[in-house]
Amino acid sequence: MKDIKKKTFEVIENFSYKNAVELQKNLRKVLLKTEPIKFKSFPQLVAGCDVTFLNPYKTPTTAIASVVILNTQTLKSELITVEETEVNIPYIPTLLAFRELPVLIKVIEKTTEKLSHPIELLIVDGHGISHPRRLGIATHLGMVTGIPTIGCAKKILCGKHFKLGNKRGSISMLIHETEVIGAAVRTRTNTKPIFVSSGFKVKLPFAIKVTLKLAKYRLPEPTRLAHNSLVKYRRRLINEQSALF
DNA sequence: GCGACAG
DNA sequence: ATCTTGTCGC
Numbered sequence: 519m520k521d522i523k524k525k526t527f528e529v530i531e532n533f534s535y536k537n538a539v540e541l542q543k544n545l546r547k548v549l550l551k552t553e554p555i556k557f558k559s560f561p562q563l564v565a566g567c568d569v570t571f572l573n574p575y576k577t578p579t580t581a582i583a584s585v586v587i588l589n590t591q592t593l594k595s596e597l598i599t600v601e602e603t604e605v606n607i608p609y610i611p612t613l614l615a616f617r618e619l620p621v622l623i624k625v626i627e628k629t630t631e632k633l634s635h636p637i638e639l640l641i642v643d644g645h646g647i648s649h650p651r652r653l654g655i656a657t658h659l660g661m662v663t664g665i666p667t668i669g670c671a672k673k674i675l676c677g678k679h680f681k682l683g684n685k686r687g688s689i690s691m692l693i694h695e696t697e698v699i700g701a702a703v704r705t706r707t708n709t710k711p712i713f714v715s716s717g718f719k720v721k722l723p724f725a726i727k728v729t730l731k732l733a734k735y736r737l738p739e740p741t742r743l744a745h746n747s748l749v750k751y752r753r754r755l756i757n758e759q760s761a762l763f
Numbered sequence: 764g765c766g767a768c769a770g
Numbered sequence: 771a772t773c774t775t776g777t778c779g780c
Contacts, residue, residue: 569770574771609771611768618770644769654769675769708780713769752772 522548523623523662530607530616538613542653545661549653555666555719561638563596564588564732565665566740567625568643569618570748572755577608581621582752584744585629587637590732593739597632598747601625612675614644615655619662622655626663637665639720639728641740645669646717646725648692648700650676660718667717668725669700670741674713684708687730701726705733712736 522545529537565587572580580602587597603621610617630636645654646669656669677694679702686707692700692715700715703726714729716722732738737745 569771571770571771574770609770611770614770649769669769671769673769676767 526616526619526658526662530620533607533616535610535613538616539651542651542658545658546651546653549647549657549661549718552719554716554721557639557724560590560728560731562590563638564590564728564740565629565637565640566643566738566742566744567622567640567659568741568744568748569621570745570752571605572752574609578604578606581605581618582748582755583618583621583625584747584751585625585640586740586744586747587629587633588732588740588743593732593734595743597629598743599625599629599632600747600751601628612650615653615658618644618655619659622659623662626659626665637663640665640667640717641670641729641732641738642667642717643670643737643741643745645671645675645713646700646715648675648677648694648713648715650694652699654715654717656715656717666719668720668728669713669715669717670729670738671713671715672710672737682711689726698722703729705730705738706736709736 569583601624607617642656646656656667660667677692679690682688688704702711
């Protein structure tokens with residue numbers, strides 16, 4: 519996957535809409551030749567990641583990313599890593615990955631240095647293949663790092679689904695152009711569903727199973743805790759800055 | 764042509 | 771994605 523990382527940074531460093539879309543289409547072809555992993559047992563540790571920005575409406579700005587390693591038995595975090603990077607690409611629908619990937623790759627590499635084994639499974643805040651070109655950020659990140667990933671988004675990017683039951687565990691397939699691209703999953707009774715999809719090397723049924731097992735609240739614990747850690751980190755950064763004068 | 768559009 | 775108070779419902 520060394521080549522994929524290189525190509526990704528080439529597009530980011532000389533960014534254009536056309537080149538970004540072209541890379542997604544090429545990665546899609548590679549993905550179709552990739553065999554999913556067979557998980558023999560439920561992983562002991564599952565990672566989750568999220569990104570925030572110092573000023574989300576301004577470009578360039580500072581991107582901050584967090585990875586949480588979660589113990590799936592206790593649902594407690596075992597390790598939290600945060601990293602920062604400058605970003606020059608704005609948010610463009612369907613091209614989110616090009617804005618958030620550099621800081622995510624950085625924080626994942628830092629996390630891996632601290633661990634004795636590679637990350638077995640990673641839940642990403644965003645879509646996997648439930649994307650117009652089937653190449654959302656969760657899929658792209660998995661292909662760059664080689665880590666099996668699951669996409670968990672709070673809103674639909676594309677596709678439709680039938681109504682869900684109101685109870686936790688209710689599911690409805692997300693369909694786009696007659697294809698199943700993911701699922702709307704009710705992780706909490708009487709709460710809006712989230713949208714789960716295969717990212718990299720993980721099949722949809724397992725992605726749904728993991729998501730439901732790790733979701734105490736609306737979002738699965740790995741991504742929820744990653745987001746919480748970023749809220750605290752960002753607040754601290756902003757307080758330090760305003761305390762300077 | 765128009766609207767929709769993860770974070 | 772951020773900011774922001776109270777308010778409603780489980």
